[in-house]
Amino acid sequence: xxxxxxxxxxxxxxxxxxxxxxxxxxxxxxxxxxxxxxxxxxxxxxxxxxxxxxxxxxxxxxxxxxxxxxxxxxxxxxxxxxxxxxxxxxxxxxxxxxxxxxxxxxxxxxxxxxxxxxxxxxxxxxxxxxxxxxxxxxxxxxxxxxxxxxxxxxxxxxxxxxxxxxxxxxxxxxxxxxxxxxxxxxxxxxxxxxxxxxxxxxxxxxxxxxxxxxxxxxxxxxxxxxxxxxxxxxxxxxxxxxxxx
Amino acid sequence: xxxxxxxxxxxxxxxxxxxxxxxxxxxxxxxxxxxxxxxxxxxxxxxxxxxxxxxxxxxxxxxxxxxxxxxxxxxxxxxxxxxxxxxxxxxxxxxxxxxxxxxxxxxxxxxxxxxxxxxxxxxxxxxxxxxxxxxxxxxxxxxxxxxxxxxxxxxxxxxxxxxxxxxxxxxxxxxxxxxxxxxxxxxxxxxxxxxxxxxxxxxxxxxxxxxxxxxxxxxxxxxxxxxxxxxxxx
Numbered sequence: 001x002x003x004x005x006x007x008x009x010x011x012x013x014x015x016x017x018x019x020x021x022x023x024x025x026x027x028x029x030x031x032x033x034x035x036x037x038x039x040x041x042x043x044x045x046x047x048x049x050x051x052x053x054x055x056x057x058x059x060x061x062x063x064x065x066x067x068x069x070x071x072x073x074x075x076x077x078x079x080x081x082x083x084x085x086x087x088x089x090x091x092x093x094x095x096x097x098x099x100x101x102x103x104x105x106x107x108x109x110x111x112x113x114x115x116x117x118x119x120x121x122x123x124x125x126x127x128x129x130x131x132x133x134x135x136x137x138x139x140x141x142x143x144x145x146x147x148x149x150x151x152x153x154x155x156x157x158x159x160x161x162x163x164x165x166x167x168x169x170x171x172x173x174x175x176x177x178x179x180x181x182x183x184x185x186x187x188x189x190x191x192x193x194x195x196x197x198x199x200x201x202x203x204x205x206x207x208x209x210x211x212x213x214x215x216x217x218x219x220x221x222x223x224x225x226x227x228x229x230x231x232x233x234x235x236x237x238x239x240x241x242x243x244x245x
Numbered sequence: 246x247x248x249x250x251x252x253x254x255x256x257x258x259x260x261x262x263x264x265x266x267x268x269x270x271x272x273x274x275x276x277x278x279x280x281x282x283x284x285x286x287x288x289x290x291x292x293x294x295x296x297x298x299x300x301x302x303x304x305x306x307x308x309x310x311x312x313x314x315x316x317x318x319x320x321x322x323x324x325x326x327x328x329x330x331x332x333x334x335x336x337x338x339x340x341x342x343x344x345x346x347x348x349x350x351x352x353x354x355x356x357x358x359x360x361x362x363x364x365x366x367x368x369x370x371x372x373x374x375x376x377x378x379x380x381x382x383x384x385x386x387x388x389x390x391x392x393x394x395x396x397x398x399x400x401x402x403x404x405x406x407x408x409x410x411x412x413x414x415x416x417x418x419x420x421x422x423x424x425x426x427x428x429x430x431x432x433x434x435x436x437x438x439x440x441x442x443x444x445x446x447x448x449x450x451x452x453x454x455x456x457x458x459x460x461x462x463x464x465x466x467x468x469x470x471x472x473x474x475x476x477x478x479x
Contacts, residue, residue, distance in 0.1 A: 045327040051359060061465045062358075100260035130260050134267035142275065152472065159278015161361040163271055 007177035017199040022213065024120065024194040024205070028087030029095060032080060033195050036136070039076035040175070043069060043139075046169065073143050080136075099126045105211070131174065135167050141165070269355055277479065283329065308365055309416050309426045310440075312460065317394035317446045319429045326431065331386035335365045337381050340430055343416065346371045353436035355443070357429050369417030373407040376414055377452070384453035386452035391433055391459075394446040400459030402442065404452075406469075414447065439470040 046069040106123035108116040142164040147154040181188045196201040321340045329335035412435040428445025
């Protein structure tokens, strides 16, 4: 992958951000996001055609749509696995660790105090990532059970299709909110640049991710030695004295 | 590894707990989804009925699929079932005349091609040989064209299929007259085939020389929708 681990020489790292920009996402993270997003919409479209009589009637060709749905699901899971195996796993592990941890500011954020200083992911983004990861597993398992249920109806568990459908309904609501924040809402939509190109404006990062900005490095995810950098950025929770790498 | 900034601000590992909690809830739903959907449908059904989105709201394990904008209504005084085509004596049965025919009962499983299944459905109705006897089928009749009051829904079964011991024209479901959303007053029940062959709101049966393509088959669905086998398995 192009985004080399930070232990590699600087010359082999991804291109340095333009002045005034900081790197927020690695190529591995961006690929995971876009593969997941593209597959979601293909699976949603083909799934609705299989599920809603009105769309089944309009599109028809159930066998073809079913093949598209099934093979998109298999390709989606395979591509995610491949990206994880071939990508920047060290950075991904750090990302998982970031998402796992909810500090006091995160908890304040979730209680509605959205001005609480946030890290590279705000608490809402962490919750979204956790739900997306759990739903991905459940979508895959319930989808596989539906496919196996066609071979042998004894495998049809009472709640398989209910679970698959419920996941879809909740996901659609979440995706609508996600798209609103990424495309429409003025103060947050700059984040789209980060997931598309990897970098975001430094002033935007300071406003929205105050606790991350002082820690940002060229690869975007790693804490750097900051006992000088982390000071003086207006972070009310500046605890840089405690920071080490 | 040294601690990150967030660990110094009362950080808790809530992410993995949330992830595992969601997985647990999902797996539990696989096994208890029917009970959960009974609860949720109590909330969603009135909304679905009011908005006409019945086709996407689960109801006690059943999903109600329709192809027309509204469901056919049933008036016992005026409803008639016509049996014609390759018969010696075309007949029209009133609802009372249908109920007067020998009654058959069975408990069977209903499989939908979209992946859901309802077990232990109690049906009451008439076997096809009792139903067709009055019309006296001709020897050249080999299939039944089943026409629904939900225009343009129809389908075909061959006469061997309608003669299966658990195939019937049902007018009762779980001890009650067939509800409107399940095809009142009568629907086909053929448990060995997926639900789209179990035509609802039947008001005409025409005997024909051979099976043709029904509503969904014209849209690419399997003509003989044997459960499992029509997906290429079993």
